[in-house]
Amino acid sequence: MTVTALDPKTALILVDLQKGIVSLPVAGVGEVVKQAAILADAFRNHGLPVVLVNVAGGAPGRAEQSRSLGNLPADWTDLAPELNRQPQDHTVTKHSWGAFVNTGLEDHLKSSGVTQVVIGGVSTSIGVESTARQAYELGFNVTLATDAMTDMNPDAHLNSVTRIFPRLGETGTTAEIVALLDGSRA
Numbered sequence: 266m267t268v269t270a271l272d273p274k275t276a277l278i279l280v281d282l283q284k285g286i287v288s289l290p291v292a293g294v295g296e297v298v299k300q301a302a303i304l305a306d307a308f309r310n311h312g313l314p315v316v317l318v319n320v321a322g323g324a325p326g327r328a329e330q331s332r333s334l335g336n337l338p339a340d341w342t343d344l345a346p347e348l349n350r351q352p353q354d355h356t357v358t359k360h361s362w363g364a365f366v367n368t369g370l371e372d373h374l375k376s377s378g379v380t381q382v383v384i385g386g387v388s389t390s391i392g393v394e395s396t397a398r399q400a401y402e403l404g405f406n407v408t409l410a411t412d413a414m415t416d417m418n419p420d421a422h423l424n425s426v427t428r429i430f431p432r433l434g435e436t437g438t439t440a441e442i443v444a445l446l447d448g449s450r451a
Contacts, residue, residue, distance in 0.1 A: 268408050268437030272381035273443045276374055278313035278412075280364060280386030280393050280398075281295055283290045283319040285341030291387060293336055293415045300413035300439040301385050302347045309351060314377055317344050318357045318364045320392065355396060363395035371403055381406035383442055385413030390421035397433050407434030 279301050287294050289346045308315050320434035340357065344350055357368045365371050376380070382405050384392050393414050400407050409430045430436050437445075 266446060268435040268441055269410065271383070271442070272406055274378045275381040275383060275406075275408075276307075276377070276379045276388075277308040278316045278318060278364060278370075278382050278384045279348065279398060280318045280321050280384065280396050281388070282317070282345045282386050283341065284322075284343045284345060285338065286387050287345050289417070289418050291415055292419065294387065295416045297385070297387065297413055298345050298347045300410065302349060303409060303439050304383065304385060304413055304442065305348055305354075307446050308383075309329040309353070309428045311446050314374070314379060314445075315351070315354045316357060316364070316370065316374075317348060317350060318359060318386070318392075318396070319344060319356050321360060323360050342441065343394055344362045361395075362391050363399040364392070364401040365396065365403065373404070379405070379450070381408065383410055385410040387415055387419075388421075389414045389425045391416075394429055395448065397430065403435045407441045408442065409434060410439055412438045413434050 282298055282301055287298055305315050321342045322338055355373055357364055357370050359368055364371050382400050397407050411426055
């Protein structure tokens with residue numbers, strides 16, 4: 266199913282499109298950044314909120330798989346310049362997979378009257394999916410821009426897009442989402 270509607274007050278959330286992550290060997294990340302930039306420009310042109318999220322650490326606790334990336338360059342958390350960050354954009358630095366935990370994002374969006382979020386970014390099965398799950402649980406309508414996300418694990422990406430996301434909201438392409446913003450169908 267493709268995206269059918271956008272609420273009048275919909276926000277865009279772009280997850281972990283930062284220099285350190287987009288420089289990793291992730292399939293299609295250049296195209297994902299391009300599509301994310303198109304979405305950000307469209308939301309700004311319509312006066313809708315844009316949230317740019319980066320990650321600067323991980324949640325504490327034991328895990329079977331290592332999360333350490335070693336010594337990171339100073340600009341690792343800087344947002345990808347292609348996103349063209351604007352003064353009105355809301356930025357969030359997270360220390361867990363999802364963008365809502367301990368960041369104030371829920372309060373920011375709800376105080377702005379936002380009822381729906383469109384989400385894209387890296388990685389599909391971690392940052393994007395966690396943010397989508399949290400948004401859904403908090404009562405937001407959720408749309409996932411499937412061509413504005415990727416994952417280091419193609420199987421994990423496919424699982425999220427085909428099995429998880431349809432249970433959390435609607436999915437669509439950048440072109441379909443922009444067409445809805447512009448008041449027409451793609």
